[in-house]
Amino acid sequence: MKLIEHELVDRYIYYLQRYIPYDKQEAAKEDFLNILRDRLPEIYTEEDIKKELNRMGNPYEFAGAYSDSGNFLLSGKNYEIFKAFLKILSISALLGLVAFTFNYFRRFQGTNLFDILKSLVVSIFILSLLPSWICEKIKTTKILKALMDEWDIENLYESKKLKLEVYEIGLLMVKFSMYFMLQVYILTASINISKATYFFVMFLFFINVLSVNIKFSENTIFSKTMYVEYFVDIFSIISLIFLTSYHMPRVFGTNIIILCNIVNLVLNSYTISKSKNILLSRKKRKKNRKRNKKDRD
Known part of the structure; x- marks a missing residue:
């Protein structure tokens, strides 16, 4: 299964993109996936994904960098x-x-x-x-x-x-x-x-x-x-x-x-x-x- 297809990752991306401008949603998604891939071991489990997502913190905080004033x-x-x-x-x-x-x-x-x-x-x-x-x-x-x-x-x-x-x-x-x-x-x-x-x-x-x-x-x-x-x-x-x-x-x-x-x-x-x-x-x-x-x- 691809990382993006994982249910927890899908949920995180949804909340990450939820309120940011449309033209920045894809960039935010790609940045998030790149960071997550770098942090995960080559062979990862669901627990690894859950652990890293919890480490990354609330998606609304992550989205703050992509939100226009x-x-x-x-x-x-x-x-x-x-x-x-x-x-x-x-x-x-x-x-x-x-x-x-x-x-x-x-x-x-x-x-x-x-x-x-x-x-x-x-x-x-x-x-x-x-x-x-x-x-x-x-x-x-x-x-x-x-x-x-x-x-x-x-x-x-x-x-x-x-x-x-x-x-x-x-x-x-x-x-x-x-x-x-x-x-x-x-x-x-x-x-x-x-x-x-x-x-x-x-x-x-x-x-x-x-x-x-x-x-x-x-x-x-x-x-x-x-x-x-x-x-x-x-x-x-x-x-x-x-x-x-x-x-x-x-x-x-x-x-x-x-x-x-x-x-x-x-x-x-x-x-x-x-x-x-x-x-x-x-x-x-x-x-x-x-x-x-x-x-x-």
Whole structure:
């Protein structure tokens, strides 16, 4: 078995790369593997690996050399996620505005276009920055807690990185663009749609962005963040059905958002079930290794 394929090494690398910028992750991984190879004997056992990993210390300490200071709000990978979401939300806002124009062009009459554009720009910035800032606080709390605890390789739980597919980005952009379209729809409404309804729709938009942001930041399918997104999808579906039943007209944008949430629920259900299967298989392998070791002894 190659060193990189060893379960403990895989866990260490995951935590090492977890919060550092994407462009430095491979360099950090190679440096770590080179150091570990130099320290291990030519023929090594699992105990040798465990001993050396414990000697190397907490992976968050090792990762410190590869983390950018960023700015006073965000650092490392979260700063990159912020920039990515700034682009995604900007494109989504443009698509939402185009979709609104094609379907509800007459609603622009008698409205201040500058105020609408200003609202969209403010929304883009807040929805990009605030979720990333929350993720930064979560990251800082987790790292500080990990560094304060007594270090042992067994502290590192099972891990498996998320693989983001192109269609998932597309699904996000469709959902976000419909939220922007819904925002403009409410702002240009000729009927009385309350401010409370508007702010609640924007709150739904925010928690949808936040849940995805947390998932990207944590970057693992073995995490409670998957259940956070699960809850957000269900809550969004129920809330939009309630809103369109009592507080605002049902437009095609809300139907598309609900559909996107349903699709995401299905995808997350598959991911969660897959993660459980991986965990079960790894636990079985671990038990088998212990049993084999006892038999040899």
